[in-house]
Structures are given as structure tokens and as C-alpha cells.
Amino acid sequence: MGTRIFLLSILLFFCSCQKFLRENPNGFLAADQYYKTPEQAKAAVNGTYEGLGKIFTVDLGVSVSAVFALEYITGYSNRPRPSGFEDDQFLRLDKIDPANSRLQAWWAAYYKAIENCNSVIENINNTKVLDTATSRQYLGQVYFLRAWYYFQLVRLFGDVPLKTTPTKDLDNIFIPKTPMAQVYDQVVKDLDMAAASNLPWTDQSGRVSLGAVKSLLAKVYITMAGYPLQKGKEYYIKAYEAAMEVVNSGKFELFDDYSELRDIAKQNTREHIFMLQRHPTEAASIIHFGYLPYPDQPISIQPAYGGAMAPEQSFYDSYAAADKRKAEQAFFYTRYPNYSNPNSIVQLPAPFIFKFWDALAEQTGRSGENFPLIRYADVLLICAEARAMADGGSTADAVAIGAYYQVRKRAMPGEQRPAILEVDQVLKERYWELCFEFQTWFDMLRTRKALDVPSGQIVPLLGYKAPRHIKAFTEADLKFPIPLAEIQKNPALKD
Structure with missing residues (x-):
């Protein structure tokens, strides 16, 4: 689907009410019929955000959502609700069938979004209806989003088709795969363009900000430094420097309490650098319900609407007893008041995820809670890891240690600041801090490391058998196959 023709899809309109980007389907329009007014240009830019939410399937519920596959494959989660064979391939670490619809969902969501980005970039550059400052900021947002979509694709699938111009006819639609190094270079180029577009450091409306651009650049650089490109020290330093730009901006800070991560009044502020914008009626979130017992x-x-994902008991047990993230109703919970009788406490059969609990959705049955895509805690840990790797695996750098310690101290207030920081300390913290935010699999891919939860140690990924899996990881498990439907449509995608 991604390598065939797409007309410009105008699917999102910006609304200042509650500061979110609403999904509002409005049909399909050819590019030459659009960009005639500032309002049309704005709507086209808003439409490029659509791809962020497509993998968080809403209309058909959690049972077909592609996004959970990213946590299933790590081996640290389970699915309390019975699942189908497509989810089981990730949960068990079976061989993934190229016909698995989860693969097609990822591919189609991102390539459709990329096509829209390509169309907007070409047409915003040519339109005369926008002033220069507005045009630059619109382009900055879209360059970031195109980088985001390609960054997801290249990490999941490896070599993928790289296309940076819109499709206008049926000629040359069978595009072959591009070597992943070239895809990464284009991602960096797009982020550099976004960084030069005069975006504000923060944006409480949920639009792309300079903070999001620099944070994603740090994530891209630390990925390029590791596997599979293995660019090494130069790129660890680049990651450290990009993360430090975010830190030194002074625009972001950790929340004092974990409950603030799910405070709807604090969305798109402070620790939340970039979020998926949701609304209870127009762009509902599945996360609250997907994590219900x-x-x-x-x-x-809606007590029976959930069951998509819960932590493996052994992962939950890997947290120290004093870790505040393990405290009841921080990241997890084991009991909760009965909905119809609050004086009666329901004891859950195992720990469940409370990290993204939506108190309003508990009462209404509809969740409008935004979901974090980039958090400041992530950037602080990138800063620490990148410096430690650049210094050979450990560092005495005070800034890097301070970045790590901010995250660690919030979880373990009584723990002393280390004098030397080992990279494995940072990796452990990433597992515990960013759990179930669809980040862990990408960390495992780029580091080729895993958290052995019984011992609490970082171990090589290859040869490691995660708690939920039926076998140990092999090289063949580290790249999703290109969807069968895409190969059938485009033979140039064959290996």
C-alpha cells in the first residue's frame, strides 16, 4: 500500500478546544484542488499527523491493535484476554508470518502518512497563500513527521523504500527497498530541516515543537551509533549533544509524582515533550481499556473491554521493593475499588498496568487521555547512556550522571548519586522507567541487550529467552518481514 499511489487525504483539523488535533474525516482531494487558502494549507498540515494514531486502532478495539505487538515481542508482557494466532506470534516469539495483519497495519499507516507529508512539503513550498514564517513552521512540523514515520519503518523492517516526492501518476510506483543507512540519513536530513524552521521549544497544543525535534534527533543518533549501523563513538557524541540541547533549553522537567504523568491538565507540558493527541469522542484512546484487567x-x-496487555509477573518482580514505580497505583496496581461498590476492594489476579489510567474513562467508558510518545525522562537517559558509551562503557561525566540520577532519584529517593555511571545501569533504568510505552523493543534492537528479569542483570539479546517466549532470540527475530500483501503488489520488495 505504501509504495502505490495515494491522493492527499485531509483527515485532521486543528482545534484549540482542549488543545488537541482532532480526527475529522473529510474525504479525499487532489493536490491541485487544494492549497488555495491558508485554511486549506493548515488542514493539509494537520492531516500529516494522522499516521501517529493509526497503529492505535480505535474503531475495532484492542483486539486488532497493531501497537501492542511492540510490547508482546519483548517477552515482558502477557495478554490476559485470549488472543488470536497473529498476536501469539509476537507473544510466543514464533516465526512471524508475512501475512500477519499487524505487519500490514504498521506499513500502511506510515506509508500513507509519508505520502501525505511528501504532498504537503511540495505544495507548501509552492503555495503563495502563506506568509514566510507560517510556511516555515508548517514545513518544520511535516519534516519532523516524515522523519518520525521513516524512523519507525526502518527500525521495524530494515531496508524499506525511500520516497520523498508525492505520487502523481501510475509510472514508477514499484519502488525497490533502499539500504537502511540511506533511510537513516534522510531521517537526519529531515530533522535538520525541522530544527531550522523556527519552531518554538514547546507547544501546548500538541503540535511538533523544537523540543520534540531535538529529542527525536537524539534518539536517531543513539540508534545509528548502535545496531545495526554501528556507527559508534561519533554518533554517541552526537546523541549526547542533541540530548543536552534539550536539557540546556530549560523548558522541560520531570514531574514530581508519577500520578502527574496521567493528569489530563498537564498533557503537552513539562515532562511530556510530544504526545499522541486524543479526545473522548472524536479521537478516543484505547490505552486505558487495553490495560484493564x-x-x-x-x-x-466497561470491565470486560480490556485484557490486551499486562506485565509478566517476573518483570513486575524485577523492580526493587522500595522503587516508587512499583508502589500501588504508580505504574502498576494489584487491587482497586469495585465500580458499583467503592467500599469493596477487588483483588486482581496479578499485577496490571496503572501507568496510563484515565479516571474519567473509568466513569464514562470513553478515554481522551493523550499518550506519551517522547518523555523528558527518555531524553535524560539517552544523555546518560550516550555519554557512557562514548566514554567506553562507563563515565564520570557529571552532566550525564546528573541526568541519570534525576530519573533514578524520583524512583529511589534514598539512593545516593553514583560517582561512576555504568551503561548497564542506564539500560536497566530504561526498562523500568519506559515500560509499556512501546519503547523497549527499539532499545533491545539497537543495544542487542536484554534485561534478565530473574537476576536483574543486562545480558546479550541473542540467545536470551524472555519470560513469555518459547525460545531464545535469534538474529532472524530482530526484523519484521515485509508484509506479504506489499510484496504481492510490488515484486521489487522481494529479497
């Missing part, structure tokens, strides 16, 4: 634990108005 199943079957039929009576703690919400």
Missing part, C-alpha cells in the same frame, strides 16, 4: 473485573464501567 480481564475477564470481568468490576472496577470500571
Whole structure:
């Protein structure tokens, strides 16, 4: 789907109400019929955000959502609700069938979004209806989004088709795969363009900000430094420097309490650098319901709607007893008041994820809670890891240690600041801090390391058998196959 023709899809319109980007389908328009007014140009830019939410399937519920595959494959989660064979391929670490619809969902969501980005970039550059400052900021947002989509694709699938111009006819639509190094170079180029577009450091509306651009650049550089490109020290330093730009901006800070991560009044502020914008009626979130206990634990108005994901008991047990993230109703919970009788406490059969609990959705059955895509905690840990790797695996750099310690101290207030920081300390912290935010698999791919939860040690990924899996990881497990439907449509995608 991604390498065939797409007309410009105008699917999102910006609304200042509650500061989110609403999904509002409005049909399909050819580019030569659009960009005639500032309002049309703005709507076209808003449409490029659509791809962020496509993998968080809403209309058909959690049972077909592609996004959970990113956590299933790590081996640190389970699915309390019975699942189909397509999810089981990730949960068990079976060989993934190229016909698995989860693969097609990822591919189609991002390539459609890329096509829209390409169209907007070409037409915003040519339109005369925008002033220069507005045009630059619109382009900055779209360059960032195109980089985001390609960054997801190249990490998941490896070599993928690289296309930076819109499709206008049926000629040359069978595009072959591009070597991943070239895809990464284009991602960096797009982010450099976004960084030069005069975006503000923060944006409480949920639009792309300079903070998001620099944070993603740090993530891209630390990925390029590791596997599979293995560019090494030069790129660890680049990652450190990009992360430090975010730190030195003074625009971001960690929340004091973990409950603030799910405070709807604090979305798109402070620790939340970039979020998926949701709304309870126009762009609902599945996350609250996807993490509800199943079957039929009576703690919400829709008690049986969840069951998509829960932590493996051994992962939950890997947190230190004093870790505040393990405290009841921080990242997890083991009991909750009965929805119809709050004086009665329901004891859950195992730990479940509370990290993204939406208190309003508990009552209404619709969640409008935004979901974090980039958090400041992530950037601080990138800063620490990148410096430690650049220094040979450990560092005495005070800035890097301070970045790590901010995250660690929030979880373990009584722990002393280390004098020397080992990279494995940072990696452990990433597993515990960023759990179930769809980040861990990408960390495992770029570091080729895993958290052995029984011992609490960082171990090589290849040869490691995760708690939920039926076998140990091999090289063949580290890249999703190109969807069969895409190969059938485009033979140039064959290996």
C-alpha cells in the first residue's frame, strides 16, 4: 500500500478546544484542488499527523491493535484476554508470518502518512497563500513527521523504500527497498530541516515543537551509533549533544509524582515533550481499556473491554521493593475499588498496568487521555547512556550522571548519586522507567541487550529467552518481514 499511489487525504483539523488535533474525516482531494487558502494549507498540515494514531486502532478495539505487538515481542508482557494466532506470534516469539495483519497495519499507516507529508512539503513550498514564517513552521512540523514515520519503518523492517516526492501518476510506483543507512540519513536530513524552521521549544497544543525535534534527533543518533549501523563513538557524541540541547533549553522537567504523568491538565507540558493527541469522542484512546484487567473485573464501567496487555509477573518482580514505580497505583496496581461498590476492594489476579489510567474513562467508558510518545525522562537517559558509551562503557561525566540520577532519584529517593555511571545501569533504568510505552523493543534492537528479569542483570539479546517466549532470540527475530500483501503488489520488495 505504501509504495502505490495515494491522493492527499485531509483527515485532521486543528482545534484549540482542549488543545488537541482532532480526527475529522473529510474525504479525499487532489493536490491541485487544494492549497488555495491558508485554511486549506493548515488542514493539509494537520492531516500529516494522522499516521501517529493509526497503529492505535480505535474503531475495532484492542483486539486488532497493531501497537501492542511492540510490547508482546519483548517477552515482558502477557495478554490476559485470549488472543488470536497473529498476536501469539509476537507473544510466543514464533516465526512471524508475512501475512500477519499487524505487519500490514504498521506499513500502511506510515506509508500513507509519508505520502501525505511528501504532498504537503511540495505544495507548501509552492503555495503563495502563506506568509514566510507560517510556511516555515508548517514545513518544520511535516519534516519532523516524515522523519518520525521513516524512523519507525526502518527500525521495524530494515531496508524499506525511500520516497520523498508525492505520487502523481501510475509510472514508477514499484519502488525497490533502499539500504537502511540511506533511510537513516534522510531521517537526519529531515530533522535538520525541522530544527531550522523556527519552531518554538514547546507547544501546548500538541503540535511538533523544537523540543520534540531535538529529542527525536537524539534518539536517531543513539540508534545509528548502535545496531545495526554501528556507527559508534561519533554518533554517541552526537546523541549526547542533541540530548543536552534539550536539557540546556530549560523548558522541560520531570514531574514530581508519577500520578502527574496521567493528569489530563498537564498533557503537552513539562515532562511530556510530544504526545499522541486524543479526545473522548472524536479521537478516543484505547490505552486505558487495553490495560484493564480481564475477564470481568468490576472496577470500571466497561470491565470486560480490556485484557490486551499486562506485565509478566517476573518483570513486575524485577523492580526493587522500595522503587516508587512499583508502589500501588504508580505504574502498576494489584487491587482497586469495585465500580458499583467503592467500599469493596477487588483483588486482581496479578499485577496490571496503572501507568496510563484515565479516571474519567473509568466513569464514562470513553478515554481522551493523550499518550506519551517522547518523555523528558527518555531524553535524560539517552544523555546518560550516550555519554557512557562514548566514554567506553562507563563515565564520570557529571552532566550525564546528573541526568541519570534525576530519573533514578524520583524512583529511589534514598539512593545516593553514583560517582561512576555504568551503561548497564542506564539500560536497566530504561526498562523500568519506559515500560509499556512501546519503547523497549527499539532499545533491545539497537543495544542487542536484554534485561534478565530473574537476576536483574543486562545480558546479550541473542540467545536470551524472555519470560513469555518459547525460545531464545535469534538474529532472524530482530526484523519484521515485509508484509506479504506489499510484496504481492510490488515484486521489487522481494529479497
